Amino acid sequence: MSLKVYMPPPHGGKLVDAVIRDKDKAVEMAAGAMAYDIKPTRSIVDGSPIRNVYREIMSIAYGFFSPLDRFMTRNEVESVLKERRLLDGWLFPFPIIFDIPEEDLRKLGVKEGDRLLLRLKGQPFAILDIEEVWKFDPKDLADRTFGTPEKNSDVVKRRFDEKHPGWLIYRSMTGTALAGKVYVINEPIFKDPYTRFWYPPAKSREEIQRRGWRTVIAHQTRNVPHTGHEHLMKNAAYLGDIEPAHGILVNAIIGAKRLGDFVDEAILEGHEALSKYGYISPKRHIVTMTLWDMRYGNPLESLLHGIIRQNMGCTHHMFGRDHAAVGDYYDPYATQILWDKGIPSFGLPAPPYDLDKGLKIRPVNIKEFWYCPKCGEIAYSDTCAHTDVAQRFSGSFIRGLIAEGIEPPPIIFRPEVYRVIVKWWRVYGYPFVNKKYLELKERELEVDAPKMEIPIKG
Amino acid sequence: MGMPYKMAVILDKARLERIKGTQLEGLVKDLYGGYLKVLELDVPDDVAQRILKEFPRARIDARGFIEETPVVFKRELFEVIAQLRSVGREVFEELLKPERLSRIKELAAKEEEYLPPPPLLEKEK
Numbered sequence: 001m002s003l004k005v006y007m008p009p010p011h012g013g014k015l016v017d018a019v020i021r022d023k024d025k026a027v028e029m030a031a032g033a034m035a036y037d038i039k040p041t042r043s044i045v046d047g048s049p050i051r052n053v054y055r056e057i058m059s060i061a062y063g064f065f066s067p068l069d070r071f072m073t074r075n076e077v078e079s080v081l082k083e084r085r086l087l088d089g090w091l092f093p094f095p096i097i098f099d100i101p102e103e104d105l106r107k108l109g110v111k112e113g114d115r116l117l118l119r120l121k122g123q124p125f126a127i128l129d130i131e132e133v134w135k136f137d138p139k140d141l142a143d144r145t146f147g148t149p150e151k152n153s154d155v156v157k158r159r160f161d162e163k164h165p166g167w168l169i170y171r172s173m174t175g176t177a178l179a180g181k182v183y184v185i186n187e188p189i190f191k192d193p194y195t196r197f198w199y200p201p202a203k204s205r206e207e208i209q210r211r212g213w214r215t216v217i218a219h220q221t222r223n224v225p226h227t228g229h230e231h232l233m234k235n236a237a238y239l240g241d242i243e244p245a246h247g248i249l250v251n252a253i254i255g256a257k258r259l260g261d262f263v264d265e266a267i268l269e270g271h272e273a274l275s276k277y278g279y280i281s282p283k284r285h286i287v288t289m290t291l292w293d294m295r296y297g298n299p300l301e302s303l304l305h306g307i308i309r310q311n312m313g314c315t316h317h318m319f320g321r322d323h324a325a326v327g328d329y330y331d332p333y334a335t336q337i338l339w340d341k342g343i344p345s346f347g348l349p350a351p352p353y354d355l356d357k358g359l360k361i362r363p364v365n366i367k368e369f370w371y372c373p374k375c376g377e378i379a380y381s382d383t384c385a386h387t388d389v390a391q392r393f394s395g396s397f398i399r400g401l402i403a404e405g406i407e408p409p410p411i412i413f414r415p416e417v418y419r420v421i422v423k424w425w426r427v428y429g430y431p432f433v434n435k436k437y438l439e440l441k442e443r444e445l446e447v448d449a450p451k452m453e454i455p456i457k458g
Numbered sequence: 459m460g461m462p463y464k465m466a467v468i469l470d471k472a473r474l475e476r477i478k479g480t481q482l483e484g485l486v487k488d489l490y491g492g493y494l495k496v497l498e499l500d501v502p503d504d505v506a507q508r509i510l511k512e513f514p515r516a517r518i519d520a521r522g523f524i525e526e527t528p529v530v531f532k533r534e535l536f537e538v539i540a541q542l543r544s545v546g547r548e549v550f551e552e553l554l555k556p557e558r559l560s561r562i563k564e565l566a567a568k569e570e571e572y573l574p575p576p577p578l579l580e581k582e583k
Contacts, residue, residue, distance in 0.1 A: 163514075260515055260526055322520060332520070371490050391489055396517060396525035397466070401494075403529050405576045406468060409493030425575040434570055 005215050005241040005315050007208065008360035011307045012067025012090045015201050018183045019061050023452075026185035030127050030454045033117040034108050038125070040256075040442050041099070041293075044172045045162050048435050049442035050256050051169045054188075055291035056096055057118070057126050061184040062200035064290050064308050071098035073179040074134040081144045083347030084303065089357040091348075092307065093300040095145060097136075098128060098182075099173040105133070116178065123449035124186045131180035142170035146297060146329070152345040155299060155334040164329055165258040166295030188447035194254065197268050199288040204249070205313035207286065213246035217316040217364065218309035220302075220324060221252045222294055224262045224270035224421055226413050228393030230279060231369040231378050236318035237284075239364050248285050249314055251305075254446060255293035258326060260399065261433045264441075266424040270417045277416045288312070291446065298325040299343055302335040303359075306352060310361040318364045339363035369393065371411065378411075402431055463501040464523045467536050468494060476540050485545060499535075499545045508554060513566065528566035529573065534558065 020026040040049035059065050067090050072080065076087045077095040086092045110116055112133055118126040146167055147156040160167040190198050199207060208216055217237050223229065237245045250271045254264045262270070268287060275285040290308050295301055301324035302317075309317050323335035337343060342350040352359040370393060372379045374386040384390060393412065401408050407418055425431040428440075469477070469486060474495060477483055486495050501509070501524060509524055510516050516527045531553075538552045539545060552558070 327517065373488070373491060376491065392521050394519040394521050394523065394525065396519040397521075397523065400525050400527075400529075400532065401468060403573060404468060404532060405574070406470060407576070409490055411490045411493055422575055425573075429572045429575075431573065431575075436571060 007313045008310050010066045010311045015063040016066040016069045020183055020185045027454055030117045030185055033115040034110050035117040035119055037119045041172050048438050051293040054120050055255050057182050058291045066311050070181045071179050072096050073132045091358050093303040098178045100176055101174050102176050120449045124452045124454050125449055126182055126184045128182045129180045130178050134177050136175055138171050138173045138175050142167045145170050154345050155331045155343055158329050166297050186452045188449050190447050193265055194446045197287055197289040201311040208313045215240040215245040216247040216249050216314045217245040218314040219250045219318055220305045224266050226398055228369045232320055236364045236366050250287045252289045253292050253294045254289045257433050259433055263424050266421050269420045273416045273420050296326040298330040299334040299338040306359045306361050310359055316362045316364050320366050321368050336365040463506040465499045465501050466496040468496055480543050505550045528569050530562055530565040534562055
């Protein structure tokens, strides 16, 4: 058997492409359907927009979530909650639900078997073929999605609550869901700077081939990179097959984030600056994005990341400490536990690559990098033994430094990356996500919807 | 006994000047090869819980440090340290006095809307 590693097939075997590019066909499909303007999910705590389902529609239709091609039925959600599998058996971590206020549903008067036209910014955007109308208890769904210390004591350390942004998304849903296949019928146009980072799976696979990369390691990000992230990327990328990985594919999660995270534009351009200014050669680096209102679900989020990046054509995925985590709800190494031996309490008795209908992407579990004053360099925590003097990287500490108006020293933050933060700080009057940014982001979104005329009912 | 937490106050040139010649000077720690100077404070568990309660966005990071407190909280923390010439528990007792705390919270609320961006960076001039 060859030791060389090649691009894996999409999860489920085939990329979903539910984008109708033929205008006449799109109009024909939508004609006569009841129309509904997509609304954001607003936090039950303070009313802030914390999710817009358009991002999930995009991620389904463009194949990021392949083989998922629909909003889930009750049975499918139950299957996901029980064993993190779709009804056809393929692994999938989160319930993907199109929820709607009860009153809106009553006004629309749609039922199973009907087609709904979904509008975005007042323009036709997608259609949803309603297979099932079902109800759920949002709190119960939120608890079962993320787990509880009683039922999932292998990785859940603390009961989830409103302070957890992902739990809050599910908790803030309406409790009434429409399930069924969804199609984008009017491709949105990405705004600057998002447009240049938009590599849906089919395009990403083409780009990887165009660049001649055989092995590509994915890096998940919701952060502007400090040098700890940079070392993680560079060092994890030594693992390929007979030589280091040819490419590093950074995939940023773009959507509503928790207060205090960096703004999306700075995350993308911050990563871009690393290759623009040569810290990682542009020959080996690409920055991309996925639309998703992050659930901060640590091991579960990592499973979604594995699916997305396998679909994008990556051969490897790096996972660090506290992967996609917030607070201390999960074991800091829960993601690595999943990819090392599985999490039985989530219905995953073995790691995702050892399960039937599991993943083909290879995990690279990495601990952390710290600054060691004794070594006088940034060192890997399992290599450097100076644990008593080692200075760990802390994103929170760096954010605090930035908020105080102090430029972080180059050893922990590249000056060009800091300049990106300041650029967007000037635009928004704030360097991080705050309520104002969330509202503005909800109003503007990452896209504009082109004008499209469709004969409609509602 | 709860877990011992910490807080760090970053010292820029002006702050270093303020503590010059005091006993605090001997407590200054180098971070990241001396690029950053900080004063570290031990935070008793009850004080830590109080800070987390008063400032919902504050959190304990992977190092066990309380971070993401409002900028004005950190600024006032330094003021109290400089005034009392101490990094002991009394610093937090002073900082969390009702009148002072309510002023900090008032300013912190404004800070959540707007933070002045830094002046032009050297390379942009």
